[in-house]
Amino acid sequence: MEFINLKAQYAAYKTEIDAATLATLASGRFIMGKEVETLESALCDYTGAKYAVSCSSGTDALFIALLALRIKEQDEVIVSPFTFAATIEAIALRGGKPVFVDIQERDANIDPDLIEKAVTPRTKAIIPVSLYGNCADFDPINEIANRRGLIVIEDGCQSFGAIYKGKKSGNLCAIGTTSFFPSKPLGCYGDGGAIFTSDETLYNKMARIRNHGQTERYEHEEIGLNGRLDALQAAILNVKLKHFDDELAARRAIAARYDEALADVKRLPHDQNGAIAQYTIRIQDRDRLARALSDRGVPTAIHYPKPLHLQRAYAYLGYKSGDFPIAEKLANEVLSLPFSAFLAQEEQEQTIAAVKALCR
Ligand SMILES: Cc1ncc(COP(=O)(O)O)c(C=O)c1O
Structure with a gap:
């Protein structure tokens, strides 16, 4: 997948x-x-x-x-x-x-x-x-x-x-x-x-x-x-823009399917009028879950694992850990699931089943 x-x-x-x-x-x-x-x-x-x-x-x-x-x-x-x-x-x-x-x-x-x-x-x-x-x-x-x-x-x-x-x-x-x-x-x-x-x-x-x-x-x-x-x-x-609203509708439908099936899993709520660039859940032991999902053939991504105030390139700005608690908390918890207008039904079901089994 x-x-x-x-x-x-x-x-x-x-x-x-x-x-x-x-x-x-x-x-x-x-x-x-x-x-x-x-x-x-x-x-x-x-x-x-x-x-x-x-x-x-x-x-x-x-x-x-x-x-x-x-x-x-x-x-x-x-x-x-x-x-x-x-x-x-x-x-x-x-x-x-x-x-x-x-x-x-x-x-x-x-x-x-x-x-x-x-x-x-x-x-x-x-x-x-x-x-x-x-x-x-x-x-x-x-x-x-x-x-x-x-x-x-x-x-x-x-x-x-x-x-x-x-x-x-x-x-x-x-x-x-x-x-x-x-x-x-x-x-x-x-x-x-x-x-x-x-x-x-x-x-x-x-x-x-x-x-x-x-x-x-x-x-x-x-x-x-x-x-x-x-x-x-x-x-x-110019070609893709003509199909864009159909893709958006498909994304919103797949997000709704995930919402329904993963109602018990903590999620980052998405706006139904949003573009739903990612479908993101929140989980304490995020890295373990990402590995376990990968073992079951479900790829994931983290947007983003380290907030910018803690990045070496921006250390000169003088910020430190603890300065932005919500950003730091989400950086430790977010995990984005496979998601696009072209995510097949079986792939949606495979993802849902794996997340449900692992987040029990
Ligand atoms: C929030 C945000 N800002 C800026 C960019 C930069 O866009 P690009 O990769 O087209 O330079 C991206 C994309 O990667 C992004 O997600």
Whole structure:
């Protein structure tokens, strides 16, 4: 059994993906061009954001956003420590300071009630992560940001397709970002990402930065980078986006099946309007369970075993064990089960039976 069955996914769309890929190869246009434009317009339609800038990865989406906001040395950005390192890399690479705030236990997202205490005169932005496909609680976060003059950037790398109070992830605050890494809710077959905004000035800036800060060829308005999405990946995404809502419905149905069968097992609740990037249970003796499931042919994953404030790369920030108790507790307990729209019925049953037998 695969943790995420990308082979089955490709097989389901093979005819369309092969045709789109071959047509792009034949077009001779591999950078920017029609497929990229089509995708950006479809992403706007899907998320409701006025503008979308496709880019080379979720990591670069965050980096381009911070470059556009001119985050610089000593600037502080508030973020949760229970996320993938990419959420804070861009802050640190700019010489800024990630300021951690603990998560809420119910959804593993940043706790809005703790944010205000972390705001200082140096705070410039807040990056809530919509982890596991559950949107962070954007109403109170946007309210604090408006009152304190801060910008909010959603790290929606795991939440494309999720809905928060009627609005889609990516369109919940000043800037949204996502990742098209293959295992993400909407994945391409390589690296990719996107940035969303409804602010025209920010859009123009981010679109320029993504392409070397150019306004036209060899006219560099500002410092940028090569953060473009390949036309081939855009062509694949244009096919996959058409099937995305069906995949989301299948994910939600499989999650409901797991919920019903594993009602006695402690779980990290998922929002039925979320993107359900992972199906995650919580268990005290997590590593033993992961080994036992593997012995029964059930692969698992841990997102994430060590919070960022305890990682060696970020030791210079001066945090220590015990600083963010909820993040540390979840890091010891979470275990994600095999999950994707293409998880076969027998695989679901095999997973359920193994978890039930081992979690008695
Ligand atoms: C929460 C989060 N942020 C950022 C990223 C970075 O995305 P990418 O792998 O596309 O650079 C990821 C994906 O791995 C992620 O899960």
